Structures are given as C-alpha cells and as structure tokens.
Amino acid sequence: MSTSGVQDIPGADRRLLVSVFDPQEAREAVLGGARIIDSEDPRSALGTIKPQRIMDIGDAVLRTRRQLPVQLSTNIGEDQLLFRRADNGLAMAKSAYEQVSKAAQAALGVAVAMGTGVHPCGILKVGLDGMAVDELAEVLGEIVTTLRRSDQVSRTRVMSVLFAQDLDLWDARKALPQVRRVLVGLGEYQPCTPDAPGAFDLGEFRTDEAGTFAAVNEPLPHQDCGLTRDRRTDREAILGMVEASAAAGADAVMVGTSVQMKAARIGLISTADSPELVDLNRCDTDSEGLPRAGILSLDEIRFFVEVCHSYGMQANLAGSVQSHQAQQIWRLVPQLDQLSARGGVSALARDPFGATGSGEGARRGRTVRSSLVGGILPPEQGGYLVLPRRMAASPQARESVAALLKCHPDLTAFTADEYGALAPLS
Numbered sequence: 001m002s003t004s005g006v007q008d009i010p011g012a013d014r015r016l017l018v019s020v021f022d023p024q025e026a027r028e029a030v031l032g033g034a035r036i037i038d039s040e041d042p043r044s045a046l047g048t049i050k051p052q053r054i055m056d057i058g059d060a061v062l063r064t065r066r067q068l069p070v071q072l073s074t075n076i077g078e079d080q081l082l083f084r085r086a087d088n089g090l091a092m093a094k095s096a097y098e099q100v101s102k103a104a105q106a107a108l109g110v111a112v113a114m115g116t117g118v119h120p121c122g123i124l125k126v127g128l129d130g131m132a133v134d135e136l137a138e139v140l141g142e143i144v145t146t147l148r149r150s151d152q153v154s155r156t157r158v159m160s161v162l163f164a165q166d167l168d169l170w171d172a173r174k175a176l177p178q179v180r181r182v183l184v185g186l187g188e189y190q191p192c193t194p195d196a197p198g199a200f201d202l203g204e205f206r207t208d209e210a211g212t213f214a215a216v217n218e219p220l221p222h223q224d225c226g227l228t229r230d231r232r233t234d235r236e237a238i239l240g241m242v243e244a245s246a247a248a249g250a251d252a253v254m255v256g257t258s259v260q261m262k263a264a265r266i267g268l269i270s271t272a273d274s275p276e277l278v279d280l281n282r283c284d285t286d287s288e289g290l291p292r293a294g295i296l297s298l299d300e301i302r303f304f305v306e307v308c309h310s311y312g313m314q315a316n317l318a319g320s321v322q323s324h325q326a327q328q329i330w331r332l333v334p335q336l337d338q339l340s341a342r343g344g345v346s347a348l349a350r351d352p353f354g355a356t357g358s359g360e361g362a363r364r365g366r367t368v369r370s371s372l373v374g375g376i377l378p379p380e381q382g383g384y385l386v387l388p389r390r391m392a393a394s395p396q397a398r399e400s401v402a403a404l405l406k407c408h409p410d411l412t413a414f415t416a417d418e419y420g421a422l423a424p425l426s
C-alpha cells in the first residue's frame with residue numbers, strides 16, 4: 001500500500017531527464033533509470049553540443065539495456081538572439097527573419113542528429129532567454145512548423161525553456177568570491193573598467209590576468225522581455241511563457257535556471273516557508289556556509305503544471321534539482337510530467353590511477369553517476385533519497401531528514417560521498 005499515493009496513479013509515466021556530455025555519462029544515466037537522455041554541454045545551462053556528439057550519445061543509449069522506453073533530447077542553445085558588430089564595436093541585433101531562420105535550421109539539424117533509432121519522438125529544448133514574448137513565439141512557431149513538415153523527424157517534440165530568476169537574491173550573492181570563481185571558470189564575464197559596477201580584478205582567480213578588470217555576465221531580466229513586472233519569476237511570467245508556447249504549437253514547457261543562478265546556489269525549487277515541504281535547502285551549505293536557495297514555491301510549481309496541462313502541454317522542472325527536493329515534489333505534485341537534472345546527479349570524477357578528483361565544484365569537472373540518478377527518480381520507478389555526506393553530518397540536516405522520513409515513510413535514505421558512492425543513512 002502506497003503512503004505517498006503516487007504509486008497508485010494508474011499508468012503514471014513520469015520521467016527523469018538527465019543531461020549528459022558523452023557516451024559514458026549516457027550509460028550511467030540509462031543504468032540509473034533516466035527516461036530522457038539529454039545531450040548538452042555542461043558549461044552552460046542549455047549548452048550547445050555538436051551534432052556528432054549527439055549521435056555518439058544516441059549510439060551509447062541504443063547499446064545500453066533499458067527497462068523502460070528511453071527518449072533522446074537536446075537543445076539549440078539558451079537564446080536565439082543574433083548580433084552583428086557595428087563599426088564602433090557595439091552589438092546590433094540582426095533581423096527577426098534571420099533569427100527565426102537560424103533557429104529553425106539548428107532545430108532541424110539537431111533533430112536529425114538525434115534521429116529516430118532510439119525513439120521516434122526526440123525532444124528539442126529551445127532556449128528563449130532575453131526574447132520579447134512576440135519574438136519568442138515567432139521563433140518557436142517556425143521551429144514547430146519546420147519540424148512537422150520534415151520527412152524524417154516530424155514527431156520531434158518541442159519544449160520551450162524559461163529561465164526562472166530572482167534578481168534580488170542574485171544581487172545579494174553575485175559578488176561573493178565563490179560565485180565569481182565559478183562564473184570566471186565558465187567564461188561568464190566581460191572585461192570592464194575598474195570603476196564599472198561589479199568590477200573585480202580577474203587576478204583574484206587567474207594569476208596570469210592580474211590587473212584586468214571584469215564583471216560577471218548578468219541574467220537577462222524578465223521585465224525587459226515583457227514577461228512580468230516583478231524581479232522574480234512569478235505566476236505572470238509563467239503564464240506568459242506557457243501561453244506563448246501553446247500558441248506556437250509547442251508540446252512542453254521547461255522552467256529551469258540560468259548558469260548565473262546555478263553558480264549563486266539559487267535553484268528552481270524553494271523549500272522554505274511551506275507547511276508541506278521539509279526545508280532542507282537551508283541545511284545544504286557550501287564550504288563558505290552559503291545555503292542553497294530556491295525561486296518557485298510549491299504553489300507556484302503546482303500552478304505551472306496546471307497551466308501547462310490546461311493547454312495540453314507537458315510540464316518539466318529543472319534548475320539544480322536535489323534529491324530531497326525531487327522526492328518531495330514527485331510526491332506532492334503527482335501530475336508533474338518531468339524533472340531534469342545534471343548537478344544533482346553528478347559527482348567528482350575518480351581517477352583510476354589513484355589521483356583525487358579534478359575540477360572541484362565546476363559543472364564541467366563533475367560527471368554523471370548512476371547511483372545519484374536514483375536519487376531523483378520518481379518513487380514508482382524506485383527513487384530514493386540521497387544526502388551528500390557532508391550535509392548528513394549536520395545535526396540540523398539530520399533533524400530535517402527525520403521529519404522528511406516521517407512524512408514519507410516509504411522513502412529509503414542514503415548518503416553519498418564526493419564521488420557518488422552510496423551508503424545507507426544510519
């Protein structure tokens with residue numbers, strides 16, 4: 001007898017998407033139980049990936065034993081904006097016609113790279129960051145129509161992507177050294193004068209660049225795109241994105257987070273201030289004591305799912321999704337179609353020759369582990385709770401986990417070391 005209720009949903013077909021960068025990560029994701037294997041360059045939130053790598057990943061999925069049907073997905077980048085450089089060096093937007101055409105060409109290209117060998121319905125994620133609502137609807141509509149008319153990939157599903165943001169939280173965190181370090185490592189900065197807002201000396205992070213000043217790249221505010229008047233992604237922004245996606249004929253909408261939010265430990269799901277959620281975000285601190293924060297409340301997540309379904313589209317959540325969030329959200333929002341993850345299912349790479357892991361903390365230096373994939377799976381597919389070992393050591397976290405297991409006694413809990421090896425939570 002289920003205690004969460006979700007196991008009792010007849011025909012539940014909820015899916016975990018895992019973003020991978022190579023065939024080995026693809027195998028880990030499939031063996032861990034992911035239902036959508038997403039080809040993506042982890043250097044950014046929707047990192048563009050070469051078609052040949054998508055093909056390599058598809059081949060790896062085909063060769064790996066799967067218990068349930070698996071789909072492929074990929075993306076055509078975070079935004080579809082195109083610029084040219086004016087004589088004075090300033091960036092000038094290219095014509096709407098060129099933007100729409102390039103996006104549709106890219107969509108066709110990556111859909112062909114995914115092919116139909118793994119599944120007839122590949123999924124195409126379309127980043128639309130920074131675009132005005134009418135602009136993004138035009139791009140999406142062209143992509144949908146182009147793919148539908150194609151001979152080979154007409155069943156490709158189109159998923160629009162909205163990057164959720166909380167600009168007040170971002171402002172409060174963006175100057176922290178650990179946030180700047182990650183963004184500098186990912187190349188998310190631009191040169192500036194020493195007196196420019198947010199300027200810092202690159203030499204703090206790269207000795208060879210001492211004396212060069214830079215500022216981290218800022219998120220593109222929703223207000224500038226006409227999505228909402230708020231500095232945080234709210235119901236108005238969600239509704240605007242879902243309506244535009246539905247009008248364009250998209251099949252699904254994903255709300256995720258930009259690389260700036262990820263670097264600042266601002267994930268999509270807020271566990272604070274909810275009587276239904278156990279707040280483990282506050283116990284998940286980095287080595288400097290910075291806790292994980294979230295953007296959308298449980299009610300806003302329910303609103304997103306409900307609005308998507310009212311337009312006949314699927315709802316997908318992403319944005320530094322952690323195991324404790326996933327296990328609660330799957331149970332509390334049983335209608336949710338998909339969760340997506342990379343950071344929450346990756347660990348330091350273990351060097352088989354004995355050296356310690358490399359690339360500590362950076363998105364690129366971590367690799368997908370099947371043991372961690374199980375931490376984000378829905379309960380009806382065997383999902384369990386995974387707590388990073390450093391977090392499990394905190395009495396505050398232990399207390400919160402005890403409360404969580406009391407709410408959901410069907411959950412089995414493990415700790416994970418920095419390489420993703422699991423041990424039962426004792």
Ligand SMILES: O=C[C@H](O)COP(=O)(O)O
Nearest residue numbers: 019319320340341342343
């Ligand atoms: O498509 C989804 C993203 O790859 C999720 O990445 P993340 O879990 O590190 O935020």
